[in-house]
Amino acid sequence: QVQLVESGGGLVQAGASLTLSCTASETFRGMVAFGWYRQSPGKQRELVAQITRGGSSNYADSVKGRFTLSKNDVGNAIYLQMNSLKAEDTAVYYCNALSQINRSYWGQGTQVTVSS
Numbered sequence: 280q281v282q283l284v285e286s287g288g289g290l291v292q293a294g295a296s297l298t299l300s301c302t303a304s305e306t307f308r309g310m311v312a313f314g315w316y317r318q319s320p321g322k323q324r325e326l327v328a329q330i331t332r333g334g335s336s337n338y339a340d341s342v343k344g345r346f347t348l349s350k351n352d353v354g355n356a357i358y359l360q361m362n363s364l365k366a367e368d369t370a371v372y373y374c375n376a377l378s379q380i381n382r383s384y385w386g387q388g389t390q391v392t393v394s395s
Contacts, residue, residue, distance in 0.1 A: 280304075280384075281303055281304055281305055281310075281376055281378075281384045282303070282304040282384075283301055283302070283303050283304075283374045283375075283376060283384055283385065283386035284301065284302050284374075284386055284387070285299060285300065285301050285372065285373070285374045285386040285387065285388060285389040286299070286300050286301075286302075286389060287299040287300050287389060288372060288389030288390045288391045288392075289390075289391065289392070290392045290393075290394065291364055291391075291392070291393055291394070292393070292394050293364060293365055293366055293393055293394065293395050294363060294364065295364050295393075296360070296361060296362045296363075296364065297361045297364065297391060298358055298359065298360050298361070299315065299358065299359040299361070299372055299374075299389060299391070300356060300357075300358050301315070301356060301357045301358070301359075301374030301386055302355060302356045303355045303356065303376065304355075305355065306353065306354040306355045307350065307354050307355065307357070307376060308354050309378065309379065310332065310376045310377060310378055310379075311331065311332050311377045311378065311379055311381075312329050312330065312331045312332065312376075312377045313329065313330060313350075313357055313374075313375065313376040313377065314326070314327070314328050314329030314330055314337075314348055314357070314374075314375055315327040315328050315329070315348065315357075315359045315372055315373065315374060315375065316372070316373045316375055317368075317370035317371065317372045317373065317391075318370055318371050318373070318388075319369060319371075322370075324373070325339060327339050327342055327346065327359070327372070328342065328346055328347075328348035328359060329348070329375075330348055330350070330357075336348060341367070342361075342368075345361065345362050345363045345364075346359060346360065346361050346362070347359070347360040347362075348360075357374065359372070361391070364391075364393045365393060365395075366393050366394070366395040367393075368391060368393050369391060369392050369393050370390075370391060371388040371389065371390050371391075372388065372389050372390075372391055373385050373386055373388045374386035
């Protein structure tokens with residue numbers, strides 16, 4: 280059972296930057312993919328950024344060029360660097376890891392609020 284804990288959310292003004300962190304109870308090496316999702320009120324949860332075990336990365340079109348997903352050398356933490364934040368980036372951000380048996384693990388979420 281992998282446990283994921285997010286941190287780094289907050290209230291910022293449009294144009295500012297934030298870095299979200301996700302620490303796992305074990306390394307991500309055994310995972311097929313890991314990354315970040317977000318959910319705004321009244322909307323479905325959507326993929327923000329993801330890295331696959333093969334090393335390829337995927338970003339939502341709305342965040343390309345502004346957000347960067349990275350991981351630490353130990354492999355038990357991932358980060359989402361968010362620049363040029365917009366009001367529409369306001370959401371609860373969730374860390375996610377997908378196992379080899381297609382089991383999805385989620386963190387508790389961290390709120391990001393961007394004021395315009």
